[in-house]
Amino acid sequence: MKIISILKTAASSLALSATVMAGTATAEEEFTVTMLSVSVYGPWFIAKEKGMADGVDINVKIIEDITARNAGLISGSIQCMMTTMDSTVVTAAADVPVKHVAVPLMSYGLDEMVVDGAIQSEADLAGKTYAADYGFLNHMWMLLTLKKNGIPFDGATHSIMLPQDATAAFSSGALDVDVNFIPFSTQSAERKGAHVLKSTFTDKTYERGLVSDSIACSTSWLEEKPEVAREVIRAWFEAVDWWKQNPAEGNAIIAKGLDWPEEDVRLTQAGAVMLTIDQNKGALGLGDGKPLCESIPAEAPQPDGKPSGWGALVGKDVDCEAGYLADTWDLFSNVYHEAGVADATISADDGIDSSIIEWLDAEGYDETYSNNNWVGRLPI
Structure with missing residues (x-):
């Protein structure tokens, strides 16, 4: 880790500690995230075990029922949920107070x-x-x-x-x-x-995040606890970066957290790509960020170079481009509304909060957590 990144991490930790410890000498901020029982959401187990979120106690809850997850977000007992991107669109369109803050991964053959x-x-x-x-x-x-x-x-x-x-x-x-x-x-x-x-690999859905996931968080929590929100999402990307460098140990931690055989973690990760901060910048069209379709891990299977045709669904001549996320969000919203899944639509402007990715970029964490190794490189 570069010295400047170490200093930035230390400064962030001190600022967060000052915030969460005001009025108390020992209390940590409580953070609860809910997820389905699947290894792609497992970096939260790594972040918790390694104590990566400074001044924050991470509680991971496996809740399969979307109604229960939404109720937790509304009541404030849950701060963030790991879910699919299209599910976040449906949830936000149903007036659940939630915002998409980061793309954690893409399906890549899973x-x-x-x-x-x-x-x-x-x-x-x-x-x-x-x-x-x-x-x-x-x-x-x-x-x-x-x-x-x-x-x-x-x-x-x-x-x-x-x-x-x-x-x-x-x-x-x-x-x-x-x-x-x-x-x-x-x-x-x-x-x-x-x-x-x-x-999803041969269909190239990853070019526009058509089969991807979302870290979605309570809007009131994001507004009331911005320092904590930034810290836990930073910790997520630190955990992902660490996992890419330590796939065997990371798989073991996640298998333990899910009560899965470790080989099931390897099998699942062979069909997914965990995204970096830079790839999130690419999704949003921020700065020089490259979307996943322009920065596929070297160890992962490589695409055949043929056009997918997905760009045409959003009126574009190109399939792979930076800044695709807003178009994909609006496409999901319109399709689910037309199909009768959602009663209303919600625009990308109202559903996506890019501020945490922007903050991580401004603080240099896109360089600190830049490892683009493929977790799925271990033999199945």
């Missing part, structure tokens, strides 16, 4: 569209029955695929199912398509005649 033998192209999805959880990233992926191919949203039949149920239904022959993630999609692909039509 999600797959498994189809029966009669489906050989995306155009063949018309008239077929597919399974995906409702208002979740794989539902959005299918809706975007239909839109891209000129198929109306009701031109394919959606069966709302949880991942494990979708695999069982597809394997039994009750479905034409399973839009799922590894390892469930791998099980579905074992059905006779089935094959993977595409994955």
